Amino acid sequence: MSGPLAGVKVIELAGIGPAPYACMLLADAGADVIRLERAPQGGATYEEPYWDLLNRSRPSVGVDLKHPDGAALVLDLVEQADVLIEGFRPGVAERLGLGPEPCSVRNPRLVYGRMTGWGQEGPLADTAGHDIDYISISGSLWPIGRADSPPVPPLNLVGDFGGGGMLLAFGVVAALIEAGRSGQGQVVDAAMVDGAASLMTMIFAFRQFGLWTEKRGANILDTGAPFYEVYETADDQYFAVGAIEAKFYKELLKGMGLEGAELPDQMDRDKWPEMKVRFAEIFATKTRDEWAAVFDGTDACAAPVLSPFEAHRHPHNQSRGTYVEVDGVTQPAPAPRFSRTPAVISRPPSPPGKDTEQALAAWGVEEATVAKLREAGAVS
Numbered sequence: 001m002s003g004p005l006a007g008v009k010v011i012e013l014a015g016i017g018p019a020p021y022a023c024m025l026l027a028d029a030g031a032d033v034i035r036l037e038r039a040p041q042g043g044a045t046y047e048e049p050y051w052d053l054l055n056r057s058r059p060s061v062g063v064d065l066k067h068p069d070g071a072a073l074v075l076d077l078v079e080q081a082d083v084l085i086e087g088f089r090p091g092v093a094e095r096l097g098l099g100p101e102p103c104s105v106r107n108p109r110l111v112y113g114r115m116t117g118w119g120q121e122g123p124l125a126d127t128a129g130h131d132i133d134y135i136s137i138s139g140s141l142w143p144i145g146r147a148d149s150p151p152v153p154p155l156n157l158v159g160d161f162g163g164g165g166m167l168l169a170f171g172v173v174a175a176l177i178e179a180g181r182s183g184q185g186q187v188v189d190a191a192m193v194d195g196a197a198s199l200m201t202m203i204f205a206f207r208q209f210g211l212w213t214e215k216r217g218a219n220i221l222d223t224g225a226p227f228y229e230v231y232e233t234a235d236d237q238y239f240a241v242g243a244i245e246a247k248f249y250k251e252l253l254k255g256m257g258l259e260g261a262e263l264p265d266q267m268d269r270d271k272w273p274e275m276k277v278r279f280a281e282i283f284a285t286k287t288r289d290e291w292a293a294v295f296d297g298t299d300a301c302a303a304p305v306l307s308p309f310e311a312h313r314h315p316h317n318q319s320r321g322t323y324v325e326v327d328g329v330t331q332p333a334p335a336p337r338f339s340r341t342p343a344v345i346s347r348p349p350s351p352p353g354k355d356t357e358q359a360l361a362a363w364g365v366e367e368a369t370v371a372k373l374r375e376a377g378a379v380s
Contacts, residue, residue, distance in 0.1 A: 002030055002341065002343065002344045002346070003028065003030020003031070003334075003338065003341050003342065003343040003344065004029055004030060004338050004341045004343075005026060005029040005030040005031040005173075006030035006031075006032075006341065007030075007032070008026070008030070008031040008032065008082050008083065008176065009031070009032045009034075009080060009081045009083070009363075010023065010026055010027075010032065010033040010034070010081065010082065010083040010084070010085065011033075011034055011036065011074065011077055011078065011081045011083070011085070012033055012034065012035045012036065012058070012084075012085050013036055013065065013074070013084070013085065013087070013088070013093070013098070014035050014036060014037030014038075014060075014352075015086065015087030015088065016087070017054075017131075017156070017160045017161075017164070017165070018087065018115050018159075018160045018164030018165035018168065018192065019085055019086065019087030019113075019115040019168065020054040020087075020165075021160070021161050021164075021165030021166070021169075022113070022115065022164075022165040022166070022168040022169040022172070022190075023035065023058065023085055024053075024055070024056060024057060024058075025165070025169040025334075026083075026169055026172070026173075027056070027057035027058040027346070028056070028057050028334035028343045028344065028345060028346075029334065029338075029343045030341065030343065031083075032362075033057070033058040034058065034059060034061060034077070034359050034362075034363060035055060035058050035059065035061065036061050036065070036074065037061070037062065037063070037353070038062065038063070038065075038352065039062025039063075039352040039353025039356070039379075039380040040062075040352065040353065040380070041380060045351070046351035046354075050349055050350065050351040050354075051329055051349060052349050053329070053331050053349060054349075055349035055350065056326075056331075056345050056347065056348055056349045057344075057345050057346045057347055058346075058347070058350075059347070059350055059354075059355030059358065059359035059362075060349075060350040060351065060352050060353055060354050060355050060356075060359070061353065061356045061359045061360060061379065062352060062353025062356050062380035063356075063378065064377060064378055064379070064380070065096050065098065066096065067376070067377060067378040068097075068378075069373055069376050069378035070373070070378040070379065071096055071097045071098055073365075073373060073378060073379070074098055075097075075102060075103065075106050076365075077363055077365075078103045078106045078107050078110060079106050079107050080107075080363065080364065081107065081110060082109070082111060082176060082179075083111045083112075083172055083176065084098075084103060084110060084112050084113065085113040085114075085115065085168070085172065086098070086112075086113070086114060086115070087114075087116070088116075089116065089126065090116060090119075090120050090121070090125050090126060091126070093114075100112045100187050104185060107185070108183070108184060108185060109179050109185045110185040111172055111175040111176055111179055111185045111188060112185065112186070112187045112188065113168055113171065113172045113175075113187075113188045114189050114190060115164060115165070115168050115190050115192075116189075116190075116191055116192070117129040117130070117131075117133065117134045117159070117164075117191065117192045117193060118134070118191060118192075118193055119189060119191035119193065119194060120191075124137075130156075130159075131153070131156035131158070131159035131160045131164075131192065132153050132156075132159070134159040134163070134164075134191075134193045134196055135153075135154075135158045135159045135163070135192075135193075135196045137193060138159075138163070138193045138194075138196035138200070139197065139200055140158055140163075140196045140197065140199060140200050141153065141158075142216070143203065143216060143219070143222050144216075144222070145216050145217065146216070146217040146223050147215065147216055147217030147218055147223075147224070148217070149216070149217070151216065158196050158199060159192040159193075159195070159196050160192065162195065162196070162199055163192050163193075163194070163195025163197075163198065163199055164190065164192040164195055166195075167190055167194075167195040167198070168188065168190035171188040171190050172188055175188050203221075206219075218269075220244065224269075224272060225244075225272055226275040226276040226278075227241055227242070227243045227244065227249050227252060227266065228241065228242050228243075228244060229241060229279070230305060231279060231280050231283035231284070232280070232283065232284060233283055233284065233286060233287050233288040233290075233291060234284055234285060234286055234287050235287040235288060235289075237288035237289075237304070237305065238288065238304075238305035239283055239288055239291045239302065239303070239304055239305060240302065240303050240304075241279075241300070241301065241302045242301040242302070243300055243301045243302065244301070246266060247299070248299050248300060248301045249266050251298050251299050251300035251301075252295075252300040252301070252302060254298075254300075255294045255295050255300050255302065256279070256282050256283075257282070258282075263275070288304045288305070289304065291304070292304040311323065312330050326345050326348055327348050329348070331345075333345075353379075353380050356370070356374075356379055356380065357370055360379075
């Protein structure tokens with residue numbers, strides 16, 4: 001394995017969304033992650049190639065966690081693991097006999113990562129939810145959208161992946177560092193509602209300084225300002241500008257042909273609506289790519305809005321290798337970058353249970369033991 005986490009052993013009790021994303025980050029960074037999940041029964045198979053990209057860089061072992069022998073296998077693996085990650089509702093892991101207490105008995109140094117929407121306790125802890133619900137009560141959905149329009153869900157980036165999986169990965173690595181000093185593991189309670197709230201810290205600071213109002217689409221970063229906005233171009237595409245600082249705003253005006261024009265002060269909020277109209281009229285006179293050529297190499301903080309299906313062709317992304325192709329499938333490359341121990345996509349994602357024998361053997365489980373587990377129906 002390559003990457004700064006090479007040598008770290010992680011058990012993933014398979015889930016969906018943010019927990020697999022956290023495990024993907026750890027695996028891309030070199031951790032030896034073994035994904036335990038329910039596999040097809042009765043000889044059924046998944047069609048290949050199997051491209052659930054969140055499951056890349058780690059093998060899949062088919063385990064029935066409800067089978068007592070399956071749960072016992074997990075506890076045996078815990079003895080040599082550094083981390084266990086689960087994304088069940090509160091109490092589910094405990095009912096399976098795989099909660100933090102029995103795991104810590106087997107391995108006191110284990111870092112136990114838990115991913116939920118609401119957290120392990122609180123009035124909503126046991127209720128169902130999705131990204132949109134978690135970011136709603138965290139206060140992070142309200143400001144996203146235009147004036148006089150409802151809030152716009154930002155895909156599931158803020159709750160599931162930013163406030164969820166990414167902060168779970170951060171918490172696990174932080175706890176690993178502490179365990180290296182203390183010799184003791186601990187539970188990492190990562191809740192998407194907490195993480196989404198954390199992502200709002202700067203907006204809370206703006207509010208304290210009087211720089212942010214509750215009204216949507218009226219502030220500097222929420223499409224209220226003409227210099228931080230997305231404009232439609234002549235070819236029905238879009239161009240984004242983010243020229244907040246005065247020197248960058250000057251470059252923006254120059255590119256738009258407004259250098260030397262009589263204009264209101266950049267920060268005159270009363271004039272923002274009419275300036276947005278004027279900017280929109282100007283951006284509608286050229287195509288997206290024509291505007292990209294105008295601002296190429298400048299400090300105007302202006303960029304073409306690319307779809308996810310064309311972003312990999314942008315020269316900057318190509319130069320940095322921001323996207324990579326694995327077995328014919330284009331996907332985001334591992335991030336962030338490491339100078340000495342580069343992160344890599346070590347393998348494409350596997351269908352559930354495909355790697356049972358090989359992965360368990362790599363973790364020291366004997367072939368005869370796997371055969372008995374398979375016969376008992378605990379693994380597949």
